Amino acid sequence: RGDLEWVTNNIELWFSVWEMPKVNLALNTYYFSQHAPNLRVRASSLWSALESLFDVDREISFRMASYVSAFLEPRGTPRYEIYRKMVKMYRVRSQIVHGRNLGDETLSIHERDLAS
Numbered sequence: 172r173g174d175l176e177w178v179t180n181n182i183e184l185w186f187s188v189w190e191m192p193k194v195n196l197a198l199n200t201y202y203f204s205q206h207a208p209n210l211r212v213r214a215s216s217l218w219s220a221l222e223s224l225f226d227v228d229r230e231i232s233f234r235m236a237s238y239v240s241a242f243l244e245p246r247g248t249p250r251y252e253i254y255r256k257m258v259k260m261y262r263v264r265s266q267i268v269h270g271r272n273l274g275d276e277t278l279s280i281h282e283r284d285l286a287s
Contacts, residue, residue: 196223210278211267217285218264232261
């Protein structure tokens with residue numbers, strides 16, 4: 172009952188957010204990433220979904236890590252820990268999208284970390 176009530180109270184907000192081009196692209200890309208034929212395409216799609224939410228055109232690794240950590244946590248140690256994790260994950264992202272030969276285990280771990 173509680174979930175249905177929440178949906179009923181927020182459905183208009185959901186549709187207005189869904190119509191925002193960046194959010195729409197992120198959600199669609201995320202959805203399609205779950206049906207990607209392999210781990211590399213899935214990881215690339217997850218990054219594309221995340222990157223579509225933020226206006227980043229330079230210093231991408233730094234800015235993505237900053238934006239994501241600020242979105243997820245208030246100032247303090249937890250935010251800094253997320254920032255450091257995102258910088259490391261962005262390095263792996265670059266290796267993935269630029270064709271470096273990474274094993275399935277590395278790709279699976281990266282996908283799991285990114286999705287969490």
